[in-house]
Amino acid sequence: MNYTFQLYQTASNLPENWDQVVACKNMLLSKEYFQVLETSKPKNMKCFFGGFFLGEELIGGCLFQYLDFQNHDTQQGKTIIFSIRNYITKILVKNMLILGNNMLTGQNAFYFNANKISSENSVLLLENALQEIKIQIKKSSLTIIKDFSKTQILHFHQKIFKSYFKFSVQPNMILKIRKPWRNFEDYSLDLSKKYSSRAGSARKKLEGIEKRELQLEDLKSNSALLHSLYQTVAENATINTFFLPENHFAVLKQHLNDNFKVFGYFFEGNLIGFYTLILNGESIDTYFLGYDKTLQKEKKLYLNMLLDMVEFAITEKFSTIIFGRTALEIKSTIGAEPEEIFGLIKHENLVINYFMNRIFPAIEPKTERLQRKPFKEN
Numbered sequence: 001m002n003y004t005f006q007l008y009q010t011a012s013n014l015p016e017n018w019d020q021v022v023a024c025k026n027m028l029l030s031k032e033y034f035q036v037l038e039t040s041k042p043k044n045m046k047c048f049f050g051g052f053f054l055g056e057e058l059i060g061g062c063l064f065q066y067l068d069f070q071n072h073d074t075q076q077g078k079t080i081i082f083s084i085r086n087y088i089t090k091i092l093v094k095n096m097l098i099l100g101n102n103m104l105t106g107q108n109a110f111y112f113n114a115n116k117i118s119s120e121n122s123v124l125l126l127e128n129a130l131q132e133i134k135i136q137i138k139k140s141s142l143t144i145i146k147d148f149s150k151t152q153i154l155h156f157h158q159k160i161f162k163s164y165f166k167f168s169v170q171p172n173m174i175l176k177i178r179k180p181w182r183n184f185e186d187y188s189l190d191l192s193k194k195y196s197s198r199a200g201s202a203r204k205k206l207e208g209i210e211k212r213e214l215q216l217e218d219l220k221s222n223s224a225l226l227h228s229l230y231q232t233v234a235e236n237a238t239i240n241t242f243f244l245p246e247n248h249f250a251v252l253k254q255h256l257n258d259n260f261k262v263f264g265y266f267f268e269g270n271l272i273g274f275y276t277l278i279l280n281g282e283s284i285d286t287y288f289l290g291y292d293k294t295l296q297k298e299k300k301l302y303l304n305m306l307l308d309m310v311e312f313a314i315t316e317k318f319s320t321i322i323f324g325r326t327a328l329e330i331k332s333t334i335g336a337e338p339e340e341i342f343g344l345i346k347h348e349n350l351v352i353n354y355f356m357n358r359i360f361p362a363i364e365p366k367t368e369r370l371q372r373k374p375f376k377e378n
Contacts, residue, residue: 001054001117001121002054002055003052003053003054003059003117003121003125004052004053005050005051005052005053005125005128005129005132006050006051006052006053007048007049007050007129007132007133007136007137008048008049008050008051009048009049010038011031011034011035011037011038011049012031012035014031014034014049014051014061015051015058017058018030018031018051018058018061019031021058021059021060021061021111021113022051022058022060022061022111023111024111025111025281026108026111026280026281027256027259027278027279027280027281028101028104028108028278028280028285029061029063029108029110029111032255032256033255033256034047034049034063035255036251036252036255036256037063037065039251040244040245040247040248040251040252041245042242042243042244042245043242043243043245044067044068044069044242045065045066045067045068045102045242046065046066046068047063047064047065047066048063048064048065048066048133048137049061049062049063049064050062050063050064050110050129050133052112052117052122052125052129054116054117057116059112059113059116059117060110060111060112060113060116060117060122060125061110061111062099062109062110062111062126062129063099063100063101063108063109063110064097064098064099064129064130064133065097065098065100065101065102066095066096066097066098066137066138066140067095067096067098067102067241067242068094068095069093069094069095069096069241070094070095092141092142092347092352092359092363093141093142093347094141095138095140095141095142096140096141096142096143096144096241097130097133097134097140097142097143097144098143098144098145098146099126099129099130099143099144099145099146100144100145100146100147100343102146102241102242103242104278104285104287104324105147105172105285105322105324105325105341106147106172106285106322106341107147107148107149107152108147109126109145109146109147110122110126119155120155120158122155123155123156123158123161124158124160126145127160127161130143130145139348140348141347141348141349142345142346142347142348143164143345143346143347143348144343144344144345145164145343145344145345146341146343146344147172147341147342147343148341148342148343149339149340149341149342150340150342152342153166153342153344156344161344163346163353164344164345164346165344165345165346165353165356165357165360166342166343166344167342167343167344167345167360168340168341168342168343169325169364170325170326170328170367170369171325171328171338171339171340171341172322172323172324172325172338172339172340172341173322173323173324173325173328173331173332173336173337173338173339174320174321174322174323174336174337174338174339175310175313175320175321175323175334175335175336175337176319176320176337177313177314177318177319177320177321178190181314182314183311183314183315184307184310184311184314184315186314187310187311187314187335188200190375190376191335191374191375191376192373192374192375192376194374195333195334195372195374195375198303198333199303199307199334201300202300202303202304202307203304203307205298205299205300205304206265206299206300206304208267208268209265209266209267209272209299210265210266210267211263211264211265211266211308212263212264212266213261213262213263213264214262214263214264214274215253216250216253216254218262218264219249219250219253219262220250222264222271223246223247223249223250224246225271226249226271226274226290227244227246227290228290229271229272229273229274229290229291229292230244230288230289230290231243231290232290232291232292232293233288233289233290233291234288234290237326239363239364244288249262249276249288252276252278256278258279259278259279259280260276260277260278260279260287261276261277261279261312262274262275262276263275263276263277263308263312265291265299265301265304265305267295267299272291272292272295272299272301273289273290273291273292273295273296273301273305274289274290274291275287275289275305275308275309276288276289277309277312279318282318282319282320283318283319283320283321283322284309284312284313284318284320284321284322285322285324286309286321286322286323286324289302289305291305302327302330303330303333303334306323306330306331306334307334309321309323310334310335321336323336325341328367328369328371329369329370329371329372332369332370332371332372332373332374333372333374334374335374335375337371338371345360
């Protein structure tokens with residue numbers, strides 16, 4: 001078969017039928033979303049797009065992200081341990097090439113028309129594309145392919161990927177909306193007494209707080225405050241490979257319109273928290289959020305945000321909420337279940353790559369988690 005690869009550095013140069021072929025099942029591979037990445041990407045990130053052709057026919061596409069860590073601290077904290085970790089990380093990983101989207105959890109890396117190419121051949125094309133981008137753009141010290149389910153990762157069990165180390169860190173937390181749920185009350189009735197009371201108690205904490213959807217003009221006029229609230233949460237993470245620019249949410253709204261939702265929480269007229277959602281077909285991807293840490297505990301802001309996300313999904317008749325792989329335990333308390341996801345990683349230094357099975361867990365260790373079971377037993 002005459003398969004070819006074309007690298008694009010701007011979304012505007014993508015083939016006219018890109019969305020019909022590559023983004024037909026995933027809006028996060030669309031031209032509109034790629035334009036968001038171009039115009040409001042993190043400071044240390046560059047994005048590239050790949051098209052795959054059978055003859056002259058577009059049959060697939062993918063997303064690459066290049067991250068530079070030379071002027072970016074991935075380890076947060078002011079202790080000597082964090083300083084040492086940052087120093088070691090920058091020696092081991094000066095930059096990183098990712099096949100996939102490091103800003104979301106899940107398989108948002110590529111799509112192929114299964115009628116035109118087999119899964120086995122498509123992953124071979126992806127590896128060839130990774131090598132091509134290193135020739136055309138720049139070599140990277142680390143290459144990562146992410147995020148795949150147990151079934152999806154099996155397609156990468158080929159000789160050409162033998163030098164990669166397969167890893168799995170935190171699982172993706174997913175809530176499947178049950179068909180009998182017509183409203184939030186139906187959902188609450190399925191919770192056990194303990195978790196139903198917990199949700200009710202959290203709801204009472206919101207007394208005096210106004211919740212409303214923010215439109216584009218709201219996002220523009222409150223961009224600095226939104227960014228500050230986002231930073232409060234982001235800086236609590238142990239590892240941050242990037243930070244969003246201040247205009248990110250406004251640009252997302254401008255390009256995705258009703259497929260991007262931002263909901264704000266106001267107390268005494270002041271914005272004290274917000275969460276964002278990306279609507280993608282029948283699924284919702286939870287995106288970034290932020291809150292005033294002085295009011296978070298008192299008002300149970302984070303838990304209420306999770307419950308509001310569930311209510312939105314039920315009311316708007318979505319089938320799935322993808323919560324991502326942070327704050328696993330509290331997400332399990334509202335019914336999200338873990339789905340193990342896998343990736344592949346390879347260092348360009350052969351010696352470092354040989355010991356990757358020891359190095360990787362030290363840089364990004366798994367954390368202990370307790371999976372809660374909030375629903376009544378049938």
